[in-house]
Amino acid sequence: MMILFSGLRRGGMMKKWQCIICGFIYDEAAGLPESGIAPGTSWNDISDNWVCPDCGAVKEDFEMVEL
Amino acid sequence: MDPLIIIGTGIAGYTLAREFRKLDKETPLVIVTADDGCSYPKPMLSNALTKGKTPEQIAMFDASAMAKALDAEIMTHCLIGQVDTEHQTIHVQGENRSYKQLVFAVGASPVRLPIQGDAANDILSVNDLLDYTRFRDALEGANHVALIGPGLIGCEFANDLLNTGFKVSVIGPDPYPMSTLLPEPIAKELAENLLSKGVTWRLNTVTESINKRAEGYELDLSRGDKITADIVISAVGLRANIKLAQATGLAVNRGIVTDNFLQTSKENIFALGDCAEVSGHNLLFIAPILAAARALAKTLAGDKTKVIYPAMPVAIKTPSYPLVVSPPANSQDGSWSFEKPESGFGIKGLFFSPDNLLLGFVLSGDAVTEKQTLSKQLPAVLS
Numbered sequence A: 001m002m003i004l005f006s007g008l009r010r011g012g013m014m015k016k017w018q019c020i021i022c023g024f025i026y027d028e029a030a031g032l033p034e035s036g037i038a039p040g041t042s043w044n045d046i047s048d049n050w051v052c053p054d055c056g057a058v059k060e061d062f063e064m065v066e067l
Numbered sequence B: 001m002d003p004l005i006i007i008g009t010g011i012a013g014y015t016l017a018r019e020f021r022k023l024d025k026e027t028p029l030v031i032v033t034a035d036d037g038c039s040y041p042k043p044m045l046s047n048a049l050t051k052g053k054t055p056e057q058i059a060m061f062d063a064s065a066m067a068k069a070l071d072a073e074i075m076t077h078c079l080i081g082q083v084d085t086e087h088q089t090i091h092v093q094g095e096n097r098s099y100k101q102l103v104f105a106v107g108a109s110p111v112r113l114p115i116q117g118d119a120a121n122d123i124l125s126v127n128d129l130l131d132y133t134r135f136r137d138a139l140e141g142a143n144h145v146a147l148i149g150p151g152l153i154g155c156e157f158a159n160d161l162l163n164t165g166f167k168v169s170v171i172g173p174d175p176y177p178m179s180t181l182l183p184e185p186i187a188k189e190l191a192e193n194l195l196s197k198g199v200t201w202r203l204n205t206v207t208e209s210i211n212k213r214a215e216g217y218e219l220d221l222s223r224g225d226k227i228t229a230d231i232v233i234s235a236v237g238l239r240a241n242i243k244l245a246q247a248t249g250l251a252v253n254r255g256i257v258t259d260n261f262l263q264t265s266k267e268n269i270f271a272l273g274d275c276a277e278v279s280g281h282n283l284l285f286i287a288p289i290l291a292a293a294r295a296l297a298k299t300l301a302g303d304k305t306k307v308i309y310p311a312m313p314v315a316i317k318t319p320s321y322p323l324v325v326s327p328p329a330n331s332q333d334g335s336w337s338f339e340k341p342e343s344g345f346g347i348k349g350l351f352f353s354p355d356n357l358l359l360g361f362v363l364s365g366d367a368v369t370e371k372q373t374l375s376k377q378l379p380a381v382l383s
Helices: B011-023 B042-046 B063-070 B129-139 B152-163 B184-196 B243-247 B286-300 B365-375
Strands: A016-019 A025-027 A062-065 B004-007 B029-032 B073-075 B080-084 B089-092 B095-098 B101-104 B108-110 B144-148 B167-171 B200-202 B207-212 B217-221 B226-229 B231-234 B238-240 B256-258 B269-271 B276-278 B314-316 B323-326 B335-339 B348-352 B358-364
Touching (some): B004 B011, B029 B063, B042 B129, B063 B073, B217 B231, B269 B286, B276 B286
Parallel strands (some): B167 B200
Antiparallel strands (some): A016 A062, B089 B095
16 A cells, blocks of 8 residues: 655755845745744745844845755 | 936845835836946845855846846946936936936945055955955955954954955954944954954054055054055945035935935935935945835835834844844933843843833844844834
Protein backbone atom coordinates (compact mmCIF):
# COMPACT_ATOMS: atom_id res chain seq x y z
CA MET A 1 0.00 0.00 0.00
CA MET A 2 1.40 3.32 -0.98
CA ILE A 3 1.22 6.08 1.59
CA LEU A 4 1.20 9.55 0.09
CA PHE A 5 2.97 12.08 2.27
CA SER A 6 1.03 15.28 1.89
CA GLY A 7 2.85 17.48 4.37
CA LEU A 8 5.02 20.46 3.42
CA ARG A 9 8.52 19.59 2.36
CA ARG A 10 10.62 21.90 4.57
CA GLY A 11 13.79 23.52 3.36
CA GLY A 12 13.20 23.23 -0.37
CA MET A 13 9.91 25.13 -0.23
CA MET A 14 11.02 27.90 2.14
CA LYS A 15 11.44 31.18 0.32
CA LYS A 16 13.13 34.49 1.01
CA TRP A 17 11.63 37.92 0.35
CA GLN A 18 13.69 41.08 0.06
CA CYS A 19 12.62 44.64 0.77
CA ILE A 20 13.37 46.59 -2.40
CA ILE A 21 13.75 49.78 -0.40
CA CYS A 22 16.33 48.78 2.19
CA GLY A 23 17.43 45.22 1.39
CA PHE A 24 16.05 43.58 4.55
CA ILE A 25 15.39 39.87 3.96
CA TYR A 26 12.42 37.96 5.35
CA ASP A 27 13.37 34.30 5.47
CA GLU A 28 10.30 32.06 5.74
CA ALA A 29 12.33 29.34 7.47
CA ALA A 30 13.54 31.73 10.18
CA GLY A 31 10.33 33.74 10.66
CA LEU A 32 10.63 36.83 12.90
CA PRO A 33 10.15 35.56 16.46
CA GLU A 34 10.56 38.98 18.09
CA SER A 35 7.59 40.21 16.03
CA GLY A 36 5.54 37.15 16.89
CA ILE A 37 6.07 35.50 13.48
CA ALA A 38 7.00 31.85 14.02
CA PRO A 39 9.75 30.17 11.98
CA GLY A 40 8.20 28.56 8.92
CA THR A 41 5.52 31.22 8.49
CA SER A 42 4.96 31.70 4.77
CA TRP A 43 4.94 35.17 3.23
CA ASN A 44 1.28 34.73 2.36
CA ASP A 45 0.35 34.17 5.97
CA ILE A 46 1.93 37.40 7.20
CA SER A 47 -0.66 40.10 7.87
CA ASP A 48 -1.08 42.84 5.23
CA ASN A 49 -0.48 45.40 7.97
CA TRP A 50 3.02 44.12 8.57
CA VAL A 51 5.85 46.48 7.64
CA CYS A 52 9.57 45.96 7.10
CA PRO A 53 11.16 46.06 10.56
CA ASP A 54 14.15 48.01 9.28
CA CYS A 55 12.48 50.71 7.21
CA GLY A 56 8.68 50.58 7.32
CA ALA A 57 8.10 49.43 3.74
CA VAL A 58 4.86 47.48 3.13
CA LYS A 59 4.58 43.88 1.83
CA GLU A 60 3.99 45.20 -1.69
CA ASP A 61 7.52 46.64 -1.67
CA PHE A 62 9.08 43.19 -1.22
CA GLU A 63 10.10 40.80 -3.96
CA MET A 64 10.90 37.10 -3.81
CA VAL A 65 14.58 36.36 -4.17
CA GLU A 66 16.22 33.27 -5.53
CA LEU A 67 18.10 31.48 -2.80
CA MET B 1 -2.09 67.94 -19.16
CA ASP B 2 1.11 69.26 -17.59
CA PRO B 3 3.17 66.61 -15.85
CA LEU B 4 4.21 66.01 -12.27
CA ILE B 5 7.96 66.57 -12.38
CA ILE B 6 10.18 64.91 -9.77
CA ILE B 7 13.82 65.91 -9.44
CA GLY B 8 15.87 62.94 -8.23
CA THR B 9 15.86 59.16 -8.65
CA GLY B 10 17.05 58.10 -5.22
CA ILE B 11 14.83 56.32 -2.72
CA ALA B 12 12.79 59.50 -2.18
CA GLY B 13 12.14 60.26 -5.86
CA TYR B 14 11.39 56.71 -6.92
CA THR B 15 9.29 55.83 -3.87
CA LEU B 16 7.20 58.96 -4.42
CA ALA B 17 6.82 58.07 -8.11
CA ARG B 18 5.67 54.53 -7.23
CA GLU B 19 3.20 55.73 -4.59
CA PHE B 20 1.83 58.40 -6.96
CA ARG B 21 1.29 55.89 -9.74
CA LYS B 22 -0.73 53.63 -7.40
CA LEU B 23 -3.22 56.53 -7.11
CA ASP B 24 -2.96 58.27 -10.49
CA LYS B 25 -2.23 56.42 -13.71
CA GLU B 26 -3.19 59.31 -16.01
CA THR B 27 -1.12 62.35 -15.13
CA PRO B 28 2.14 62.37 -17.10
CA LEU B 29 5.19 61.81 -14.92
CA VAL B 30 8.64 63.19 -15.67
CA ILE B 31 11.63 62.37 -13.48
CA VAL B 32 14.90 64.26 -13.93
CA THR B 33 18.14 62.93 -12.50
CA ALA B 34 21.77 64.01 -12.57
CA ASP B 35 22.93 60.38 -12.48
CA ASP B 36 22.08 57.23 -14.46
CA GLY B 37 18.69 56.77 -12.77
CA CYS B 38 19.49 53.28 -11.47
CA SER B 39 17.20 52.15 -8.65
CA TYR B 40 18.93 50.41 -5.74
CA PRO B 41 18.52 49.98 -1.97
CA LYS B 42 21.03 52.44 -0.53
CA PRO B 43 21.14 50.83 2.95
CA MET B 44 22.67 47.79 1.27
CA LEU B 45 25.88 49.74 0.64
CA SER B 46 26.70 49.41 4.34
CA ASN B 47 26.91 45.62 4.47
CA ALA B 48 27.48 44.54 0.87
CA LEU B 49 30.95 43.13 1.58
CA THR B 50 29.68 40.90 4.38
CA LYS B 51 26.79 39.72 2.19
CA GLY B 52 29.12 39.12 -0.74
CA LYS B 53 27.30 41.57 -3.03
CA THR B 54 29.03 43.42 -5.86
CA PRO B 55 27.87 46.88 -6.99
CA GLU B 56 26.28 45.22 -10.06
CA GLN B 57 24.28 42.96 -7.78
CA ILE B 58 23.14 45.88 -5.64
CA ALA B 59 21.73 47.72 -8.66
CA MET B 60 18.10 46.66 -9.04
CA PHE B 61 16.47 48.34 -12.03
CA ASP B 62 17.99 50.64 -14.61
CA ALA B 63 16.31 53.85 -15.75
CA SER B 64 14.62 52.29 -18.74
CA ALA B 65 13.09 49.51 -16.63
CA MET B 66 11.90 52.13 -14.13
CA ALA B 67 10.47 54.30 -16.93
CA LYS B 68 8.45 51.35 -18.13
CA ALA B 69 7.29 50.21 -14.69
CA LEU B 70 6.27 53.77 -13.73
CA ASP B 71 4.94 54.89 -17.12
CA ALA B 72 7.25 57.86 -16.76
CA GLU B 73 9.71 59.82 -18.86
CA ILE B 74 13.07 59.62 -17.08
CA MET B 75 15.73 62.15 -18.09
CA THR B 76 19.10 60.82 -16.97
CA HIS B 77 22.41 62.71 -16.67
CA CYS B 78 20.49 66.00 -16.71
CA LEU B 79 21.00 69.02 -14.54
CA ILE B 80 18.27 71.59 -14.18
CA GLY B 81 19.37 75.06 -15.26
CA GLN B 82 16.63 76.91 -13.47
CA VAL B 83 13.08 76.82 -12.23
CA ASP B 84 10.65 79.57 -13.32
CA THR B 85 8.01 79.59 -10.61
CA GLU B 86 5.95 82.30 -12.27
CA HIS B 87 5.39 80.30 -15.47
CA GLN B 88 5.80 76.95 -13.73
CA THR B 89 8.54 75.64 -15.98
CA ILE B 90 11.94 74.06 -15.49
CA HIS B 91 14.79 74.62 -17.90
CA VAL B 92 16.49 71.32 -18.72
CA GLN B 93 18.41 69.99 -21.72
CA GLY B 94 18.05 73.25 -23.56
CA GLU B 95 14.29 73.56 -23.31
CA ASN B 96 11.53 74.68 -20.99
CA ARG B 97 9.27 71.98 -19.62
CA SER B 98 6.02 72.92 -17.88
CA TYR B 99 5.02 71.33 -14.61
CA LYS B 100 1.71 70.96 -12.82
CA GLN B 101 3.59 70.23 -9.62
CA LEU B 102 7.34 70.01 -8.94
CA VAL B 103 9.01 67.87 -6.30
CA PHE B 104 12.56 68.29 -5.05
CA ALA B 105 13.98 64.87 -4.08
CA VAL B 106 17.58 65.88 -4.61
CA GLY B 107 19.10 64.36 -1.51
CA ALA B 108 22.20 65.43 0.38
CA SER B 109 25.93 65.43 -0.32
CA PRO B 110 28.84 64.38 1.84
CA VAL B 111 30.49 67.13 3.85
CA ARG B 112 34.17 67.48 2.94
CA LEU B 113 36.58 68.61 5.63
CA PRO B 114 39.36 71.07 4.71
CA ILE B 115 42.25 68.58 4.91
CA GLN B 116 45.68 69.68 3.63
CA GLY B 117 48.19 67.70 1.60
CA ASP B 118 48.71 66.51 -1.96
CA ALA B 119 46.27 63.59 -1.65
CA ALA B 120 43.23 65.44 -0.27
CA ASN B 121 41.38 64.82 -3.53
CA ASP B 122 42.03 61.09 -3.28
CA ILE B 123 39.86 60.84 -0.17
CA LEU B 124 36.66 59.01 -1.15
CA SER B 125 33.14 59.83 0.05
CA VAL B 126 30.46 57.23 -0.49
CA ASN B 127 26.84 58.37 -0.71
CA ASP B 128 25.56 56.60 -3.81
CA LEU B 129 26.09 53.53 -5.94
CA LEU B 130 28.50 55.30 -8.27
CA ASP B 131 30.72 56.38 -5.36
CA TYR B 132 30.37 52.90 -3.93
CA THR B 133 31.55 51.31 -7.18
CA ARG B 134 34.68 53.50 -7.10
CA PHE B 135 35.25 52.50 -3.48
CA ARG B 136 34.99 48.79 -4.31
CA ASP B 137 37.37 49.20 -7.25
CA ALA B 138 39.87 50.97 -4.98
CA LEU B 139 39.58 48.13 -2.45
CA GLU B 140 41.08 45.67 -4.92
CA GLY B 141 44.52 44.83 -3.58
CA ALA B 142 44.09 47.14 -0.59
CA ASN B 143 44.71 45.96 2.93
CA HIS B 144 44.35 48.91 5.27
CA VAL B 145 41.37 51.27 5.08
CA ALA B 146 41.29 54.51 7.08
CA LEU B 147 37.84 55.97 7.79
CA ILE B 148 37.58 59.62 8.75
CA GLY B 149 34.42 59.99 10.84
CA PRO B 150 33.35 57.59 13.62
CA GLY B 151 29.63 58.21 13.05
CA LEU B 152 26.90 55.92 11.79
CA ILE B 153 28.26 55.37 8.28
CA GLY B 154 31.88 55.15 9.48
CA CYS B 155 31.00 52.42 11.99
CA GLU B 156 28.83 50.48 9.52
CA PHE B 157 31.59 50.52 6.91
CA ALA B 158 34.19 49.66 9.55
CA ASN B 159 32.20 46.60 10.65
CA ASP B 160 31.67 45.53 7.04
CA LEU B 161 35.39 45.83 6.26
CA LEU B 162 36.48 44.10 9.47
CA ASN B 163 34.12 41.19 8.70
CA THR B 164 35.86 40.65 5.39
CA GLY B 165 39.46 40.70 6.54
CA PHE B 166 40.53 44.32 6.07
CA LYS B 167 42.62 46.24 8.57
CA VAL B 168 40.59 49.30 9.61
CA SER B 169 41.45 52.55 11.38
CA VAL B 170 38.74 55.01 12.35
CA ILE B 171 39.67 58.64 13.01
CA GLY B 172 37.66 61.41 14.62
CA PRO B 173 37.61 64.26 17.13
CA ASP B 174 34.91 62.61 19.23
CA PRO B 175 35.83 60.71 22.38
CA TYR B 176 33.74 57.72 21.30
CA PRO B 177 31.89 56.52 18.18
CA MET B 178 28.38 57.61 17.08
CA SER B 179 28.43 60.27 19.76
CA THR B 180 25.44 62.18 18.36
CA LEU B 181 23.21 59.09 18.38
CA LEU B 182 24.37 56.98 21.33
CA PRO B 183 24.53 57.71 25.07
CA GLU B 184 28.01 57.20 26.49
CA PRO B 185 27.72 53.73 28.08
CA ILE B 186 26.44 52.24 24.81
CA ALA B 187 28.94 54.12 22.65
CA LYS B 188 31.72 52.78 24.87
CA GLU B 189 30.49 49.20 24.51
CA LEU B 190 30.33 49.66 20.75
CA ALA B 191 33.91 50.93 20.81
CA GLU B 192 35.07 47.95 22.87
CA ASN B 193 33.20 45.52 20.64
CA LEU B 194 34.74 46.81 17.41
CA LEU B 195 38.11 46.98 19.13
CA SER B 196 37.83 43.28 19.90
CA LYS B 197 37.14 42.75 16.19
CA GLY B 198 40.44 44.41 15.37
CA VAL B 199 39.63 48.06 14.63
CA THR B 200 42.19 50.73 15.49
CA TRP B 201 40.49 53.71 17.06
CA ARG B 202 42.11 57.12 16.57
CA LEU B 203 39.63 59.15 18.60
CA ASN B 204 40.05 62.63 20.10
CA THR B 205 42.03 63.22 16.92
CA VAL B 206 41.76 65.37 13.83
CA THR B 207 43.19 64.59 10.37
CA GLU B 208 45.38 67.53 9.46
CA SER B 209 46.88 66.43 6.14
CA ILE B 210 47.16 63.52 3.78
CA ASN B 211 49.98 62.91 1.32
CA LYS B 212 50.80 60.29 -1.28
CA ARG B 213 53.55 57.82 -0.52
CA ALA B 214 55.18 55.19 -2.75
CA GLU B 215 52.39 52.86 -1.68
CA GLY B 216 49.18 54.32 -0.34
CA TYR B 217 48.86 57.40 1.83
CA GLU B 218 50.28 58.93 4.96
CA LEU B 219 47.90 60.85 7.22
CA ASP B 220 49.12 63.44 9.71
CA LEU B 221 46.89 63.46 12.78
CA SER B 222 46.80 65.65 15.87
CA ARG B 223 49.76 65.75 18.27
CA GLY B 224 52.22 64.58 15.61
CA ASP B 225 50.67 61.11 15.16
CA LYS B 226 50.91 59.56 11.72
CA ILE B 227 49.22 56.60 10.12
CA THR B 228 49.48 55.03 6.70
CA ALA B 229 46.63 53.49 4.75
CA ASP B 230 45.92 52.13 1.28
CA ILE B 231 42.63 53.93 0.94
CA VAL B 232 40.93 56.72 2.87
CA ILE B 233 37.17 57.26 3.17
CA SER B 234 35.55 60.38 4.60
CA ALA B 235 32.19 59.91 6.31
CA VAL B 236 31.77 63.05 8.38
CA GLY B 237 28.19 63.95 7.62
CA LEU B 238 25.75 65.01 4.92
CA ARG B 239 24.43 68.39 3.93
CA ALA B 240 21.10 68.81 2.08
CA ASN B 241 21.46 69.85 -1.58
CA ILE B 242 19.78 73.25 -1.40
CA LYS B 243 21.49 75.24 -4.17
CA LEU B 244 18.79 74.85 -6.82
CA ALA B 245 16.09 75.47 -4.22
CA GLN B 246 17.87 78.62 -3.09
CA ALA B 247 18.26 79.84 -6.67
CA THR B 248 14.54 79.20 -7.13
CA GLY B 249 13.77 81.46 -4.18
CA LEU B 250 12.51 78.70 -1.87
CA ALA B 251 12.94 79.08 1.87
CA VAL B 252 15.89 76.98 3.02
CA ASN B 253 17.45 76.24 6.39
CA ARG B 254 19.29 72.99 7.10
CA GLY B 255 17.23 71.66 4.23
CA ILE B 256 14.51 72.89 1.88
CA VAL B 257 11.86 74.12 4.28
CA THR B 258 8.44 72.48 4.01
CA ASP B 259 5.29 72.38 6.11
CA ASN B 260 3.76 69.07 7.13
CA PHE B 261 2.14 68.73 3.72
CA LEU B 262 5.69 68.64 2.29
CA GLN B 263 4.92 71.96 0.55
CA THR B 264 7.77 74.43 0.15
CA SER B 265 7.40 78.21 0.42
CA LYS B 266 6.19 78.31 -3.21
CA GLU B 267 2.91 76.94 -4.44
CA ASN B 268 2.97 73.64 -6.30
CA ILE B 269 6.54 72.94 -5.28
CA PHE B 270 7.23 70.21 -2.73
CA ALA B 271 10.25 68.48 -1.21
CA LEU B 272 10.97 65.19 0.55
CA GLY B 273 13.87 63.00 1.59
CA ASP B 274 17.37 63.97 2.67
CA CYS B 275 17.06 67.41 1.05
CA ALA B 276 13.95 68.41 2.98
CA GLU B 277 13.32 69.99 6.35
CA VAL B 278 9.74 68.97 7.13
CA SER B 279 8.27 71.06 9.96
CA GLY B 280 11.80 71.45 11.29
CA HIS B 281 12.85 67.78 10.81
CA ASN B 282 15.75 66.92 8.49
CA LEU B 283 15.86 63.14 8.89
CA LEU B 284 18.49 61.23 6.94
CA PHE B 285 16.85 57.79 7.17
CA ILE B 286 14.54 55.52 5.18
CA ALA B 287 11.34 55.28 7.22
CA PRO B 288 10.59 59.04 7.14
CA ILE B 289 10.92 58.95 3.34
CA LEU B 290 8.29 56.23 3.08
CA ALA B 291 5.87 58.10 5.37
CA ALA B 292 6.43 61.33 3.41
CA ALA B 293 6.10 59.65 0.01
CA ARG B 294 2.74 58.09 0.90
CA ALA B 295 1.32 61.39 2.19
CA LEU B 296 2.71 63.49 -0.66
CA ALA B 297 1.47 61.05 -3.31
CA LYS B 298 -2.05 61.51 -1.95
CA THR B 299 -1.69 65.28 -1.93
CA LEU B 300 -0.37 65.31 -5.50
CA ALA B 301 -3.23 63.05 -6.57
CA GLY B 302 -5.74 65.54 -5.18
CA ASP B 303 -6.29 64.38 -1.58
CA LYS B 304 -4.35 66.82 0.60
CA THR B 305 -2.70 64.76 3.34
CA LYS B 306 -0.39 65.67 6.21
CA VAL B 307 2.65 63.54 6.80
CA ILE B 308 2.74 61.85 10.17
CA TYR B 309 6.05 60.64 11.52
CA PRO B 310 5.47 58.01 14.20
CA ALA B 311 8.50 56.94 16.24
CA MET B 312 10.83 55.47 13.62
CA PRO B 313 13.68 53.58 15.29
CA VAL B 314 16.73 53.16 13.11
CA ALA B 315 18.40 49.75 12.81
CA ILE B 316 22.15 50.34 12.50
CA LYS B 317 24.08 47.82 10.45
CA THR B 318 26.86 46.91 12.85
CA PRO B 319 26.17 43.17 12.99
CA SER B 320 28.85 42.45 15.56
CA TYR B 321 27.11 44.84 17.99
CA PRO B 322 23.47 45.22 16.89
CA LEU B 323 21.98 48.66 17.55
CA VAL B 324 18.50 50.14 17.27
CA VAL B 325 18.19 53.83 18.05
CA SER B 326 15.24 56.10 18.60
CA PRO B 327 16.95 58.96 20.40
CA PRO B 328 14.89 61.59 22.25
CA ALA B 329 14.51 64.97 20.51
CA ASN B 330 17.32 67.38 21.42
CA SER B 331 15.21 69.79 23.40
CA GLN B 332 13.79 67.16 25.73
CA ASP B 333 14.31 67.20 29.47
CA GLY B 334 14.89 63.84 31.08
CA SER B 335 17.38 61.17 31.96
CA TRP B 336 18.73 57.84 30.82
CA SER B 337 18.38 54.54 32.63
CA PHE B 338 20.48 51.56 31.58
CA GLU B 339 19.93 47.84 32.10
CA LYS B 340 21.71 44.75 30.88
CA PRO B 341 19.54 42.12 29.13
CA GLU B 342 19.50 38.64 30.67
CA SER B 343 22.17 37.31 28.34
CA GLY B 344 24.56 40.06 29.41
CA PHE B 345 25.18 41.09 25.79
CA GLY B 346 24.29 44.69 25.08
CA ILE B 347 22.42 47.41 26.94
CA LYS B 348 18.82 48.54 27.11
CA GLY B 349 18.98 52.33 27.32
CA LEU B 350 15.71 54.14 28.04
CA PHE B 351 15.24 57.93 28.16
CA PHE B 352 12.45 59.09 30.45
CA SER B 353 10.93 62.54 30.90
CA PRO B 354 10.84 64.01 34.42
CA ASP B 355 7.28 62.64 34.72
CA ASN B 356 8.34 59.17 33.63
CA LEU B 357 7.18 59.08 30.01
CA LEU B 358 9.37 57.14 27.63
CA LEU B 359 10.79 59.67 25.15
CA GLY B 360 13.46 57.62 23.43
CA PHE B 361 15.60 54.52 23.55
CA VAL B 362 18.85 53.06 22.35
CA LEU B 363 19.05 49.26 22.39
CA SER B 364 22.16 47.21 21.74
CA GLY B 365 23.14 43.55 21.60
CA ASP B 366 20.31 41.25 22.70
CA ALA B 367 18.23 44.18 23.94
CA VAL B 368 17.27 44.98 20.30
CA THR B 369 14.55 42.32 20.43
CA GLU B 370 12.49 44.70 22.56
CA LYS B 371 12.32 47.27 19.75
CA GLN B 372 8.71 46.59 18.69
CA THR B 373 7.30 46.65 22.21
CA LEU B 374 9.16 49.78 23.23
CA SER B 375 8.35 51.65 19.99
CA LYS B 376 4.67 51.51 20.86
CA GLN B 377 5.34 53.55 24.00
CA LEU B 378 7.12 56.36 22.19
CA PRO B 379 5.50 59.64 21.17
CA ALA B 380 5.21 60.47 17.47
CA VAL B 381 8.03 62.52 15.97
CA LEU B 382 5.54 64.62 13.97
CA SER B 383 1.81 64.22 14.47
